[in-house]
Amino acid sequence: MALTFPDIDPIIVKLGPFELFGNTFEPALRWYGFMYLVGFMAALWLLNRKADRSNGLWSREQVSDLLFYGFLGVVLGGRIGYVLFYHFDLFLANPMYLFKVSEGGMSFHGGLIGVITAMAYIAWRQKRTFFAVADMVAPVVPIGLGAGRIGNFINGELWGRVSDVPWAMVFPTGGPDPRHPSQLYQFALEGVALYLLLWWFSKRTTKVGAVSGMFLLGYGVFRILVExxxxxxxxxxxxxxxxxxxxILSLPMIIFGLYLILRKQEARG
Structure with missing residues (x-):
């Protein structure tokens, strides 16, 4: 016996078809993209609240800039990382594969590198230290991660290994055997549990970089478990x-996260 996969249409609403320059386009609003939008808006709301309570250290305009460049980092880094980490052979055969976003493919670890690059740029632009930016952002990242995993589940992708646990599911693209709904495990761990851990930890430390370190450590451990x-x-x-x-990609996160948490560092002002 296995649970029935909720066959949800991944497309919320179609916005076409329409003709443009002799070509037919059928854009659509998909649950996967919508879940990322939900995560982005929730992060904007939470960061604006933090800015309002920062005694002038952050403004809402600075938060908007941070999220804009962070979003670019997620999208560009996620796609480039997916191609380089998981399909480098296809890229070597055809470099244009990098731009075939319609075929899907995003990497968290690539997105993380993109976000780190964006935070470094914001730190330079706003004349802050890197970890002043990273510690601000880290507690809200799990919201987007959790929302993305719900999108993966609705799409019926990134499922788990074959299993006989009572909650195993038969996924439309996963063959006839029941499998772990690993997307929901990742939602629970990388989304909910990591969010609660970071907000709890951020209230109990003033060490610069420690919150960022806990994010790296927590995500790395949870990802290795789910894998x-x-x-x-x-x-x-x-x-x-x-x-x-x-x-493999999560191991360096754990090591560097532990370093940031355990290193000797003066408390932030």
Missing amino acids: TVREPDAHLGLYLGFITMGQ
Whole structure:
């Protein structure tokens, strides 16, 4: 026995078709994109509240700039990271594969690199330290992560390995066998649990970089745990017979996160 996958149409509403320069386009509002929009708006609301309570250290305009460049970092870094980390062979065969976004493919670790780049730019532009920006952003990131995992679940993608647990599901693209709904595990851990952990920890530390370190540590641990039941990418499989690419990319996050938490550092003012 297995749970029935809720067959939700990934398209909320179609906005076409229409003709433009002799070509037919069928744009649509999809649940996956909508969930990211929900995460973005929630992050904007929370960061604006933090700015209002920062005694002038942050303004709403500065928050808007931060989120704008952070969003660009997520999209560009996520796509580039996916291509380089997971489909570099296709990129070598055809560099234009990088721009085939209609075929899907985003990498969290690539998006993280993109966001780090955006935060470094904002720190330089607003004359702040890097970790002043990173510690501001870290507690709201799990909202977007959790929303994205719900989008993955609705799309019926990134499912888990075959399992006989009572809550296993048969996914439309996963064959006839019931599988772990690993997208929901990631929602619960990377979204809800990490959000609660970071907000709790941020109230109990004044060490510069510690909140950023807890984000790296928490995400790295949760991702490695979920990867034990998530189906590896078919073209990559398991490295050395037991470790996935997601786990490999998460190990440096754990190491650097621990360093940021444990290092000797003066408290922020």
